[in-house]
Each structure stands twice: as C-alpha cells, then as structure tokens.
Amino acid sequence: MMEHQDRRNAASGLRTTQLTADALVQQGGQDGPALSMPYAEICEIRLNVEMAGPSSQVVCRVSDRAGHELAFSSMSWVRPGAYELKADTFRALLIDLHRALDPWRSEIRFVEGPKLGFMIALFTVGTLTASICLAGFAWLFFWQENGAGLFFLPGVIAGAWLIRLFWPRPPKPYDPDRYALAKPLQPSGEASSTEG
Known part of the structure; x- marks a missing residue:
C-alpha cells in the first residue's frame, strides 16, 4: 500500500x-x-x-x-x-x-x-493597508507639504499588490482525468535502461 x-x-x-x-x-x-x-x-x-x-x-x-x-x-x-x-x-x-x-x-x-473566505480576508487587508497609507501620503505630502509623506508609498504599493493578488474569484474546476489517467513516475534509472 x-x-x-x-x-x-x-x-x-x-x-x-x-x-x-x-x-x-x-x-x-x-x-x-x-x-x-x-x-x-x-x-x-x-x-x-x-x-x-x-x-x-x-x-x-x-x-x-x-x-x-x-x-x-x-x-x-x-x-x-x-x-x-x-x-x-x-x-x-x-x-x-x-x-x-x-x-x-x-x-x-x-x-x-484557495478558499474564497481566505481571499476576501487578504483582499480586505490589502484594501485597508492601501487606503490608510494613501490617506497618510495625501495628508502629509499634499496638505502639510511634508516630504515625509513619501514614506507611505511602500504601504500603498504593498496594499495594491495584495489587492491584485487576492482579488476574490471563485475556485477554478479542474478535470480529474488529469490525475486519474496520469502515468506514475519512473525512477531515473528505469527510464534510461528502457531507452537502450
């Protein structure tokens, strides 16, 4: 077995x-x-x-x-x-x-x-991260005219990356024949001995 x-x-x-x-x-x-x-x-x-x-x-x-x-x-x-x-x-x-x-x-x-709940959770984390960092950047850089606002840009980029990566989408069905009809792997020694 x-x-x-x-x-x-x-x-x-x-x-x-x-x-x-x-x-x-x-x-x-x-x-x-x-x-x-x-x-x-x-x-x-x-x-x-x-x-x-x-x-x-x-x-x-x-x-x-x-x-x-x-x-x-x-x-x-x-x-x-x-x-x-x-x-x-x-x-x-x-x-x-x-x-x-x-x-x-x-x-x-x-x-x-992945499961939809997992994707929604990380999508939400990305959205919150991007939103908070974008607000911090806008407030410091534009309204306060302070260059320290640029420190929020990596958070905006990381949040946008999470949003893109974990955009909620349903799971994709696959054909079980891909595995049911697959051939088992042969050890490398057997493959070379059958060729000659």
Whole structure:
C-alpha cells in the first residue's frame, strides 16, 4: 500500500496519509489519532499552491460531507525555513486517490485555488493597508507639504499588490482525468535502461 508522509509546520507532527480499499486514512504521528474518510463521503478535492519557506508547495485538501478535512502536501517541514521535497509520493498518492474516487466522480467537486473566505480576508487587508497609507501620503505630502509623506508609498504599493493578488474569484474546476489517467513516475534509472 502506497503511503505519503509530510509535516506541515513545527507545531504539527509527522502525518502519514494512505489509501485503503474504501477510505483515505491519515494518521497523526506514530501514536496519534487516525482520521478515516470513506470515498463515498468525500465531497470536495481542492488543490492549492501555498508557501513553504522560501518556495511553494502544492497542497491537496480533501473534505467530506460531515465537514472534516484532510490535507497532505508536496513538501515536508524539516526546520525553520527548510522543507524537504516529497513530490514523488505526493504525486503517486494524488493519482491513486483520483483513480479510487472514479465511481463517485459526479458527486465530488474538483477545484483549484484557495478558499474564497481566505481571499476576501487578504483582499480586505490589502484594501485597508492601501487606503490608510494613501490617506497618510495625501495628508502629509499634499496638505502639510511634508516630504515625509513619501514614506507611505511602500504601504500603498504593498496594499495594491495584495489587492491584485487576492482579488476574490471563485475556485477554478479542474478535470480529474488529469490525475486519474496520469502515468506514475519512473525512477531515473528505469527510464534510461528502457531507452537502450
């Protein structure tokens, strides 16, 4: 049975995610509780790109009808600012999960992107930041005729960047066949030996 291990951050323990004959199972730590999510109860698969130290990782969030969520990612936390790449087992688990869910495909939402609430929250932070800094710039630079108002411009730019980056938009559906029909990765030694 294929399994994938990852650790989200310093506070979370090592999690092992695996597929059984009828469920997606995630065990938290060696003796931690196991959460089992039957395939028939899964209602959403969400793929999203999130930060992992200085780089980014793909995170798969699986939700069921009861509101439970399992998440596994393509990188694993090692120490502050350092993540280990786990793309090989992540991809294999993702492919096998999409294949296992094929009988329930019509009942499951397959989407890409962050949740709308998250985007609205950061859009609001960007709007407030840009508005406050723009008001401070205008008040100091134009009304007080003080060059210190220029110190507010980086805040205006940062706020505008957040507004642009997190403009609220609905999640984008994706075709589950992209993963269900994908071929597993071959180790580099096998690929070269089959060519000759």
